Amino acid sequence: MELIVLLFIPLLGMVASFLPKREYAFLVLSGIDLGIGVEICRKVLEEGRIFALSNYLFADSLSVLLILIITVLSFLAGIYSIPYLSAENVNEKAKSKFYFLINAFIFSMLLTAVSNNLGILWVGIEATTLSTAFLVSFYKNPPSLEAGWKYLIICSVGIAFALFGIVILFFSVAPYLGYEADVLNWTNLMSAATSNKININLAKLAFAFALIGFGTKMGLAPMHTWLPDAHSQAPSPVSALLSGVLLNCAAASILRIGNVLGATGEKEIVSNLLIFFGTLSVFLAGLFLLKQKDYKRMFAFSSMEHMGLIAMSSGFGGMGIFAAMFHMLNHAFTKSLLFMSAGNVLCSLHTREIEKIRGLFKTMPITAFLLGLGTLAITGTPPFNIFSSEFLIITSGFVTHHLWAVGIALAGLTMVFAGLGFHVTKMLFGEPSFEGNREVSFIQLLTPVILLIIVLVGGIYMCQPVEELLNDIQNNVLRFV
Amino acid sequence: MEVLIGIVQLLLIVILAPGVNAVIHKTKCLIRGQKGPSILQPYRDIYKLLNKRSVISDTASWISRFAPYIIFSVSVVAAAFIPVFSSKTLFHFSSDVIGFTYLMALGTLFLTLYGLDQGSAFGGLGSSREVTIAALAEPAMMIAIFTVCIMNGTSSISEIFTKLSVHPLQAFSVSSVFSLLALLMVAIAESARIPVDNPETHLELTMVHEAMILEASGRDLALIELGSLIKQAIFISFIASAIFPISGLLGFIWYLLKVFSIAILIGFIEISNAKLRFFRVPDFLAVAFTLSVISLIVHYLEV
Amino acid sequence: MINLFVVGISAVLLGAALQLTLPKKASLKLNYLSTAFGSLLVLTSSFLMLLKGYSNTFSFFSPIPLLKVSFHFDSLSEFFTFVISLVALSSAIYSVGYVEELVEEKKNVKLFNLLYSFFFVSMILVVTAWNGFYFLIVWELMSVLSYMMVSFDYKNRENEFAGYLYILMTHLGTAFIVISFVLLFLKAGTFDFNSFEKLSLSPQYALIVALCALIGFGMKAGIVPFHIWLPYAHPVAPSNVSALMSGVMIKTAIYMLLRFYFSFLPNLGINFGIFILTLGTLSALIGITYSFMQKDLKRLLAYSSIENIGIIFMGLGLTIIFNATGHQTLRDFTLVGVLFHTVNHASFKGLLFLASGAVLKSCHTKNIEKLGGLIKKMPTTALLFLIGSMAICALPPFNGFMSEWIVYQSLLSTFKLNNETVRLLSPLFAAALAVTGGLALATFVKAFGISFLGNPRSKHSENAEEVDTFMKTGMWILALTCIIFGIFPGLIFKLTEGFTGYVPTDNLFHLTSLIDGKSSVSNAAVLTALLTVFTISYLLIKADRTVYETWDCGLNEYNPKAQYTATGFSQPIRRIFSLILKPVRRVDVRRKAFKYYTQQMKVEEEVTPIFEKYLYLPTALSITKTADFVRSKIHCGNINAYLFYIALTLIATLIYINVR
């Protein structure tokens, strides 16, 4: 029941986006959604898995993790959007479009999180592409149009491959289980895989297509090419959601399919491919980040790096899964923090170019601090939370004897640090290139500050439910990856 | 009694110091065919200077006021490390050779600071050259000293003296010849003699030691000069003590003999060499360094 | 005792929190005095703990796997707590006067205060951490806090670059530290230091861990060739912070290396010891050579830190050698030397940085060429700087001499070993140490002589004024420490007994080497003798002087510009060591119409930092070039190409799947 309500509320939001006070409606609705998310979390922790809509929807700990990330961040994005949109002088019609699309976006992401069925999951992921294509090209200027086009085409191709993977997966189990729709339910797929009622060769093929397909959406190298364009062109709250949430949904889908293949005993292929693409992404992101011109684009590359880390860590298996999920959580919050701070800069100074910005500590002191600390956090500097998960990732890599992968990833991380540090330092330090105090309004600072607190506390402390969730994911949900 | 012997040894070096210099000078004069001043001339000079008021620069600070006394004190205290005819020096309980070298460096510090204190161009020049020479002379000296220490299994000067005096011949070897030669070269460098420095000239382009004390006069000059003379005597005594040391009264006479023959040797070296260009000094010290390294390796080969 | 410790730390934190509510000037006093009070308590408690041999562990579990927040007190951590709080105490008192400058410059002083106090606490946390994961957190916390203070003056390009380089190198180092911890974890199963201590690893494995730790902590310690950040970061930080960074923060790396090499990996081979010894010697030599060449007073001190870290590493290497050859007492003795030099360097380098901060505050420049004659304007600072200089040059009767003497004695003691390599090399290392000593003397004669003596070379030093009482008090504490540790070396032996296990037979004043038990030094005796002779001669030979102007060749137009410059002072060594220093000379001559008369001539000489120019810069450039190439190839902006990557990846993956 909760799950249906959870999905219903963003749909309501889509309707509400035509109302005059749409921003507050969105805030209230996403607040309610957040409450429901927490309730689902409680219930899942109590009962294990919960189902709805004749088993087509379900929530296990992985879904709960995604739901929590989605609802928390969409609520915060809701708060942030109010001052952001008015600062950007967005007109009413565009605002209505913005809220309609963002609700559709949240709906589709929630759908992927709670769908038990692989088919529904695919529809959800495809819907995210379609709903965000216009958000990416929200400003209708040539670059945003270009970014939107590339996003649409590349992701569609990717998703098409994923669909083919799903078709093959269906084919691999259908001869044993029949041709009914619920064969594609995770629960059924898993039982088929463990009881060997599956054509393993086909499952492998399916995983390869799904990995490339969802990997495109997740931003794994070398399919990541759309990511920096799209993330940098979208309005900042959308960038925060894209980077913080959407990528995670794609990652979760890959892991779920990998889990099915892993359960058949072909663990090695899954982990090898994940580690390969993960390491490649981290390393390439490091290379790309050494020189950047646009700060939002730079943070987008950093997302690619973190997705690589998540993929790599998942490939390690065991504690790596825990670390990957923890990293997912941490990255979502930290990256949103960064995109919102970057949004503040963009809002106030109207330029994306790193070269043109200097001395932010003078012009926008609080934003500069948020940006600086956020950068330290995202590059894995303690005491921020990313450090903890990165440390666990490295440890699990060593434990599973993937020394090369860890070595290359460490090289990549160092380059990421060098690049991000260099560019952000350039922006924050020096004689200010803009005059006067250009600090943004209080509410626009409030959301990043909340995120900063979460990020800071998360470095040392992990609350009990989260720990239980992550442990459950490691030990039950993604046991076979 | 021990203290008395220590004081006697100390005073001996202090008193002998100007005399040693006079002997060197006299040797040089005699070889040149000159008559040369009396052996007592340095004593007279110092006595005269001690009775003169000194003039001090208006730029100078308390460094200039205290440095002469400190330089003198350091030399005197260092002299208390050196056994002359008995191992019972005043500092025999802590006469470590490394401590000794660093104590001498304290004197160098104040001498060079003195050079810089008056804000004169010459002082700076002298100090700069002095520290350069000191830094370059250190390694040769340290290896030579180390070789001696390793040979005797101790780093205490008094102990070295005791061990050497017990087995004077046994301890004499190729390696110690090399190390003594190295020490001699270092001694020449440290006491500002030809070919490193020329104590007899006040030519701006060449002077090192004299440049630093250009501003000193009267009592200050007397103290600094005395300090430098004692330092020179210490080095010569140190080398002298390492060659067949004998304890007791006989040892005293033997010591005088050795000191003066080394002084004459230095005189010979001075007269037969020209002063080196300053940037050739490293070459000279490199020779000393090489000698000391050879002495070390030879020692290991001998064992 | 532990209560005292906790009260001390809480006092620091409380002060830091409360100062936020006060106006700027008052906040400054409250913060630093509470920090001083807190560090005094910590100092006392660690001192008491050391004397009583207190040892305990406090652990708090965290839900994050493998993370355990645990504090541990044993003689080593207590000793480092002692060192840290000693420097922090004096630096905090000093800061009351020093930080006022920031108030005048309208900087965010409260933030600075907060960072300062937290920085102190973070260092204490580092040396008491007892879990690898938790250690890394506080370790990086310490780095980040110091980074923030290094780049506190954010408008300055120098600070920006220095801060970036510092945090980058630190981060790189942390990567290696992580590897070394994880390697230990693989064998131990937890990150607790307890379990690390119980490990017995194979020699090769231990060597890899030791090397990773060496690189990781070497970056922080500033050992050659990882030292490049240090000469940039230390000079630009505010001086009270440089004192802490150079005096104690880089020592935390030594602390962890001691833990690694003597607690976790006690079976390192003799060759590793020789390697460390060589590295230390190189650092000492290169550090001091570059130090001598500097014109920036604080950069000079920073390079000298590299030298001193080198000396500490020499001791460390010797300790490993003795450990490997089973010479237990020699090992213990040398270990005391390592710890002794650590505390000594903390005290005199702290003092020198504080004193240079006083000069900076008073003259607004760190450039030695613009100073001069400060001894009359700032007599106390000058005296304190001189004390620090003498201590750092290892001159008796100060403390630096004692620890360097131990290193010398340990080098000398290697002739007892059966290893030919060590026996032949150690006198050469001793020679290198001797050159280092000589150059250190030269460096500090230059630093003190050019900046404090003579006549003012510019307006900066003409208008200098003596600093206030707080700053003087802070410096005096460290100066007294230099003297006390010099005269009572036995005190340090007593304090380090718990970790080293070396029980000296001497009294407090005396230090006897282990070669034959007869070679000994006593600063007290030397000091007494010096004072006696000095007093007697001073009384006998009365100072009766006439004051007159400096001789200027009779020209009667004395000009302070006639004085020797710092560049000129170091010129001989620069020329002699031109092979590694690679001096660059720029001569700018402006002539009048008649070409034989020069109107104006400007000579500038600089040395090339070879490691940066020939190692780091080419590496960085080649990496960025490769990165540029790869980026422009991959992100060509063409959607067809992007789709092509997907196609290619898909086909490759399918082939992989098919082949398996």
Next chain:
Amino acid sequence: MEVKLAEFFIALAVFFSITIVASNRLFLGIKSYALQSLSIAAATTLIASIENISHLFVSALLMLIVKACIIPLLLFYVTKKLNIQRKIETNVTIFDSVIFCALIVVFSYFLVAKFNLSSRVLGFNVIPLSISVIIIGLFIMVTRRKAITQILGFLTLENGIFMAEIASTHGMPVFVELGIFMDVLIGVIIAGIFVYRMSETFNDIDTEKLTSFKE
């Protein structure tokens, strides 16, 4: 007999995908696409009748309506409305492209040769053929420069997937199928809007021009 016929239609679909590659005029490409969809719809109907699966009829109908009629018409409309140059611009010559298509078909067979695939009705050939259609679709997207031809390539790719569906499992579950059709339709509409906006902003829909994010 019907099975053979179905397989023939599938092979025809592959043929049409090669025609799309070989066509040098945009209209020819669109027409080929429509014919391809038509032949797949025919194959679907045949399989639906053999196996008597009711929802496959729905799929076939949707195929006929959406892919064989609406989408081609939409594309014709956009092409005419925006006055797009009819010539297809390629990065690889058409001759090479066609040769390449042959390679793709061989590769597809190589890929699944080991797997011993056959569905309930259709023979071994169908899966590799559909994979080749997918890769040919991707190939079109990689080599064709105009935005509208990229859409065409994508649609071919999508058809390949549909072929695989009906060939392997006789279609996906109904609601998934519906979702897919919805998504494709909406996707094409959105892509059309993009093409429209692009031609408004850039006066051209050559993707070569879309390289402002060059690094």
